[in-house]
Amino acid sequence: xxxxxxxxxxxxxxxxxxxxxxxxxxxxxxxxxxxxxxxxxxxxxxxxxxxxxxxxxxxxxxxxxxxxxxxxxxxxxxxxxxxxxxxxxxxxxxxxxxxxxxxxxxxxxxxxxxxxxxxxxxxxxxxxxxxxxxxxxxxxxxxxxxxxxxxxxxxxxxxxxxxxxxxxxxxxxxxxxxxxxxxxxxxxxxxxxxxxxxxxxxxxxxxxxxxxxxxxxxxxxxxxxxxxxxxxxxxxxxxxxxxxxxxxxxxxxxxxxxxxxxxxxxxxxxxxxxxx
Amino acid sequence: xxxxxxxxxxxxxxxxxxxxxxxxxxxxxxxxxxxxxxxxxxxxxxxxxxxxxxxxxxxxxxxxxxxxxxxxxxxxxxxxxxxxxxxxxxxxxxxxxxxxxxxxxxxxxxxxxxxxxxxxxxxxxxxxxxxxxxxxxxxxxxxxxxxxxxxxxxxxxxxxxxxxxxxxxxxxxxxxxxxxxxxxxxxxxxxxxxxxxxxxxxxxxxxxxxxxxxxxxxxxxxxxxxxxxxxxxxxxxxxxxxxxxxxxxxxxxxxxxxxxxxxxxxxxxxxxxxxxxxxxxx
Amino acid sequence: xxxxxxxxxxxxxxxxxxxxxxxxxxxxxxxxxxxxxxxxxxxxxxxxxxxxxxxxxxxxxxxxxxxxxxxxxxxxxxxxxxxxxxxxxxxxxxxxxxxxxxxxxxxxxxxxxxxxxxxxxxxxxxxxxxxxxxxxxxxxxxxxxxxxxxxxxxxxxxxxxxxxxxxxxxxxxxxxxxxxxxxxxxxxxxxxxxxxxxxxxxxxxxxxxxxxxxxxxxxxxxxxxxxxxxxxxxxxxxxxxxxxxxxxxxxxxxxxxxxxxxxxxxxxxxxxxxxxxxxxxxxxxxxxxxxxxxxxxxxxxxxxxxxxxxxxxxxxxxxxxxxxxxxxxxxxxxxxxxxxxxxxxxxxxxxxxxxxxxxxxxxxxxxxxxxxxxxxxxxxxxxxxxxxxxx
Numbered sequence: 001x002x003x004x005x006x007x008x009x010x011x012x013x014x015x016x017x018x019x020x021x022x023x024x025x026x027x028x029x030x031x032x033x034x035x036x037x038x039x040x041x042x043x044x045x046x047x048x049x050x051x052x053x054x055x056x057x058x059x060x061x062x063x064x065x066x067x068x069x070x071x072x073x074x075x076x077x078x079x080x081x082x083x084x085x086x087x088x089x090x091x092x093x094x095x096x097x098x099x100x101x102x103x104x105x106x107x108x109x110x111x112x113x114x115x116x117x118x119x120x121x122x123x124x125x126x127x128x129x130x131x132x133x134x135x136x137x138x139x140x141x142x143x144x145x146x147x148x149x150x151x152x153x154x155x156x157x158x159x160x161x162x163x164x165x166x167x168x169x170x171x172x173x174x175x176x177x178x179x180x181x182x183x184x185x186x187x188x189x190x191x192x193x194x195x196x197x198x199x200x201x202x203x204x205x206x207x208x209x210x211x212x213x214x215x216x217x218x219x220x221x222x223x224x225x226x227x228x229x230x231x232x233x234x235x236x237x238x239x240x241x242x243x244x245x246x247x248x249x250x251x252x253x254x255x256x257x258x259x260x261x262x263x264x265x266x267x268x269x270x271x272x273x274x275x276x
Numbered sequence: 277x278x279x280x281x282x283x284x285x286x287x288x289x290x291x292x293x294x295x296x297x298x299x300x301x302x303x304x305x306x307x308x309x310x311x312x313x314x315x316x317x318x319x320x321x322x323x324x325x326x327x328x329x330x331x332x333x334x335x336x337x338x339x340x341x342x343x344x345x346x347x348x349x350x351x352x353x354x355x356x357x358x359x360x361x362x363x364x365x366x367x368x369x370x371x372x373x374x375x376x377x378x379x380x381x382x383x384x385x386x387x388x389x390x391x392x393x394x395x396x397x398x399x400x401x402x403x404x405x406x407x408x409x410x411x412x413x414x415x416x417x418x419x420x421x422x423x424x425x426x427x428x429x430x431x432x433x434x435x436x437x438x439x440x441x442x443x444x445x446x447x448x449x450x451x452x453x454x455x456x457x458x459x460x461x462x463x464x465x466x467x468x469x470x471x472x473x474x475x476x477x478x479x480x481x482x483x484x485x486x487x488x489x490x491x492x493x494x495x496x497x498x499x500x501x502x503x504x505x506x507x508x509x510x511x512x513x514x515x516x517x518x519x520x521x522x523x524x525x526x527x528x529x530x531x532x533x534x535x536x537x538x539x540x541x542x543x544x545x546x547x548x549x550x551x552x553x554x555x556x557x558x
Numbered sequence: 559x560x561x562x563x564x565x566x567x568x569x570x571x572x573x574x575x576x577x578x579x580x581x582x583x584x585x586x587x588x589x590x591x592x593x594x595x596x597x598x599x600x601x602x603x604x605x606x607x608x609x610x611x612x613x614x615x616x617x618x619x620x621x622x623x624x625x626x627x628x629x630x631x632x633x634x635x636x637x638x639x640x641x642x643x644x645x646x647x648x649x650x651x652x653x654x655x656x657x658x659x660x661x662x663x664x665x666x667x668x669x670x671x672x673x674x675x676x677x678x679x680x681x682x683x684x685x686x687x688x689x690x691x692x693x694x695x696x697x698x699x700x701x702x703x704x705x706x707x708x709x710x711x712x713x714x715x716x717x718x719x720x721x722x723x724x725x726x727x728x729x730x731x732x733x734x735x736x737x738x739x740x741x742x743x744x745x746x747x748x749x750x751x752x753x754x755x756x757x758x759x760x761x762x763x764x765x766x767x768x769x770x771x772x773x774x775x776x777x778x779x780x781x782x783x784x785x786x787x788x789x790x791x792x793x794x795x796x797x798x799x800x801x802x803x804x805x806x807x808x809x810x811x812x813x814x815x816x817x818x819x820x821x822x823x824x825x826x827x828x829x830x831x832x833x834x835x836x837x838x839x840x841x842x843x844x845x846x847x848x849x850x851x852x853x854x855x856x857x858x859x860x861x862x863x864x865x866x867x868x869x870x871x872x873x874x875x876x877x878x879x880x881x882x883x884x885x886x887x888x889x890x891x892x893x894x895x896x897x898x899x900x901x902x903x904x905x906x907x908x909x910x911x912x913x914x915x916x917x918x919x920x921x922x923x924x925x926x927x928x929x930x931x932x933x934x935x936x937x938x939x940x941x942x943x944x945x946x947x948x949x
Contacts, residue, residue, distance in 0.1 A: 008369060008468070011361060011364065011365040011369055012365065012369075014361045014362065014365065015361075015362050015365045015366075015377070018358050018359075018361075018362045018439065019380060019381075021358070021436065021439075022380075022381070022384045022436065022439065022440070023384070025392060025395035025396055025399060025436065026384070026387060026391075026392065026395060028395060028398070028399055028405055029391065029394070029395040029398065032398065032405070042405055042408035042409035042411075042412050043409075043412065081289075082289060082290045082293045082294075083290070085285075085286040085287070085289055085290050086290035086291075086294075088286040089283070089286045089287040089290060089291070092283070092286075093283040093286065093287050095283075095287050095291075097291075101290075101291055101294060104294055104298050104299060104302075105290075105294060105298075107298065107302070108298070110493065110541065110545060111497065111538060111541055112494075112496070112497020112498070112499070112514060112537065112541070113497070114497065114499055114514055114517060114518060114534075115305070115497070115534050115537065115538055116298075116301075118305070118517070118521055118527075118530065118531070118534060119301030119302050119304060119305045119534075120297065120301050121521070122301060122304040122305060122308055122527070122531070123297070123300055123301040123304055125319075126304060138297065142293070142294075142297040142298060145290070145293075145294070174279055174282040175282070178282075199386055202388075203388040203389060203390065205389070205390060205500060206499065206500075209518070210521065219388065219390050222390060222394075223390065226394065226504065230394075230397070230398065234394060235398070238388070238391040238394060238395070241387070241388050241391055242387050242388075242391060245383075245386045245387045245388065246383060246386075246387075248386060249379070249382060249383050249385075249386040250379070252386075253379055253382070257375075454680075454682065456678050456679075456680065456682040457682050457684060459647075459649050459669070459676075459678070459682065460676070460678055460682035460683075460684070461684075461695070462648070462649075462668070462669040462670045463647060463648075463669055463670070463674075463675055463676045463744075464670075464675065464695050464696035464699060464743070464744075464747065465670045465671075465696045465699045465700055465747065466670055466695075466696075466699040467670055470699055474695075474699070475684060475686075478686045479685070479686055555686075557685035557686045557727065557729065
């Protein structure tokens with residue numbers, strides 16, 4: 001756009017303020033994870049790695065990390081296993097109750113997480129199922145199907161139908177076409193969805209809150225600690241979580257960039273969700 | 277084009293799963309709201325409207341609901357005020373750095389909610405970073421109490437969390453505006469400011485509505501921030517529900533409140549959808 | 559008399575001596591000449607150059623546009639024609655040079671202060687406004703009184719015959735109708751100059767031809783200068799008072815359609831506009847020789863290039879040999895392309911010379927053909943500049 005006039009001169013400043021607002025808490029957190037005298041108190045002094053050392057010796061935390069990883073991978077598997085066919089079904093099949101199904105799939109995405117969590121709790125209660133990591137896996141998997149569905153559905157819209165038609169024309173049947181042509185073309189959406197689901201599951205609290213058994217996931221472990229009192233050890237684990245999240249999002253973004261020009265990440269999910 | 281067997285195979289598994297793990301649970305939610313809990317803490321499966329009567333009889337539920345809506349409204353307004361100019365700047369003025377800035381806005385979204393809420397807790401406390409900083413530079417003598425354990429803290433934290441959510445659809449809508457419309461407006465004599473109000477803003481309204489809806493609905497149902505930072509004056513409706521499923525042990529009542537929340541959220545979404553359709557000119 | 563390109567400008571010490579460049583023909587049609595006699599031109603473009611990064615898109619453009627004239631800027635994609643238009647409109651600024659409208663600097667003004675309006679290639683109608691709100695946009699922005707706006711809008715809609723669609727939204731009307739609205743929206747502001755950026759390119763062939771005629775008569779009716787950009791040379795010929803042929807950022811030739819067709823300045827011009835045969839010849843002592851053909855010319859010794867239009871080659875009327883007024887040749891027909899009223903024949907002569915010949919359509923031609931043309935129809939053209947592709 002040409003000619004920056006007076007109206008647009010404050011825009012960059014506004015952007016700086018907003019970025020500051022978004023990042024300062026995280027930066028503060030990281031800085032204070034090295035602070036010898038604890039979480040508060042300005043200015044930070046007494047630089048130390050003690051909290052990290054404490055963290056690495058903390059077995060309970062690492063147990064919960066392992067639990068979270070297991071849950072995340074399992075949830076990812078469930079979400080993809082049911083989310084991909086769901087996207088295909090919404091795109092190409094007509095069946096009774098399709099409109100209801102479409103809305104139902106999206107509900108966990110839009111509703112407060114606790115509602116989905118306690119609804120599932122009631123299910124398990126009525127079915128007399130004991131709460132454990134398995135129930136958490138079922139909860140995450142179900143809640144995150146919508147993420148897989150919207151991503152894959154968006155990817156399907158970009159797919160060139162002619163390719164599938166060509167495959168059928170050349171003698172492949174529907175399943176071969178699905179396996180050889182459709183899914184490879186959806187690779188980007190699937191990987192993107194997987195990454196997103198994994199990250200969301202690792203951080204999930206609302207649903208997990210109700211479905212937890214004896215084994216904690218990482219967020220719930222941290223949560224438990226917080227009730228007992230703040231320690232900079234939590235800063236330390238938080239900083240590590242931040243670094244991993246950073247790696248995840250940058251990989252996600254780069255992934256999208258390789259195929260398309262402008263990735264419109266979650267906005268696309270959001271848009272498709274509305275469109276659905 | 278696709279055979280029956282194919283369509284059945286891709287339709288049945290997800291539909292069945294969703295039926296068992298979403299439809300049934302939500303149906304149970306509905307049912308529970310009409311049941312009650314016995315003194316011995318078992319669920320009594322008789323149908324009654326008692327829970328709903330309770331909701332309207334006891335003030336605290338409606339009060340908390342309205343407080344939650346007021347908090348959500350403020351979060352919505354602030355998220356829009358922060359998010360819109362940012363989206364506008366990125367879309368129309370950022371040029372080559374647009375992608376980088378976009379990534380920068382998205383990154384916080386992916387960082388754990390808990391981590392971010394916790395960060396604010398360490399900042400806003402009376403011994404927290406902000407208070408000690410203010411005292412250190414002699415701007416204040418005593419810690420500011422209202423910073424933490426107040427609705428202020430909840431609004432601040434939720435705005436921090438949901439501004440990127442508000443940003444995304446606004447940015448998408450702005451990006452969709454063909455640039456030749458801006459040129460056409462200039463060509464016809466409108467200054468950049470006039471062009472913004474007459475062309476750009478009207479065309480971005482669906483994005484604004486979507487962003488506002490996200491910020492409001494997600495804030496309304498939030499339970500973590502009020503629990504960590506809200507204190508007694510900052511309790512929101514979800515906290516009540518959580519306690520009813522925990523210590524207060526009244527699942528049916530909790531279900532009733534949840535159902536009301538669900539209906540409220542669905543109504544808002546429907547309204548938002550209708551408005552967006554009205555303002556979309558495709 | 560102000561001239562358009564180069565002939566008046568001194569050769570500015572370029573390495574090649576400027577012999578092959580900047581001598582584009584500057585003839586002007588009588589219409590434009592008389593319109594300009596004594597009256598200053600509406601728009602003066604002086605030495606405008608524009609690069610995008612390292613990429614030069616316009617090199618030293620000088621051009622004048624008269625009041626009430628229909629000028630077409632013609633060129634291939636990449637020639638810089640759209641960039642030139644956008645510089646006039648104000649969406650790009652030139653790296654050097656200036657633009658004056660009625661004596662005052664136009665290029666220093668932002669687009670919303672220029673008395674210039676644009677019809678965009680994809681119309682750029684505002685989707686959230688109705689047709690009449692679109693048309694009245696510029697008037698509302700200028701804060702004209704409501705009744706004047708209403709009157710001018712209905713006048714503009716009547717002019718493009720779209721009155722019935724006043725309250726429709728752009729999404730609901732067809733491409734051709736949108737194009738008319740874009741036109742009305744621009745013209746209602748009574749600009750001094752109307753710019754049209756390939757406005758007909760999205761229309762199908764028949765609608766396009768119809769719009770060409772309508773646009774031309776509209777321009778006559780309204781009396782405003784139109785600057786029309788297109789890559790379609792037929793379109794340019796049909797509509798323009800003058801054509802400015804742009805090639806790789808430079809003006810190749812600026813002249814009336816008839817002039818540019820019958821007296822092309824360069825090989826590129828001759829080939830871009832219509833079909834032609836390029837005869838490579840050697841001139842010695844006043845005789846041009848091309849393969850086995852020769853004829854008298856008044857040119858200095860050396861290599862020469864001639865443009866001979868296919869329709870100027872005809873079937874020989876008599877079997878005599880060549881003389882002063884007519885060159886005869888014999889050739890075999892290789893290919894016959896039917897074009898409706900005429901056909902285009904590909905001929906190869908005995909000496910290997912290949913020619914295109916346009917004659918009245920007739921089935922069943924075969925074998926050897928005897929052809930003739932007048933030497934006067936072999937128009938000398940220069941080579942196009944070395945920056946371009948070989949002719």
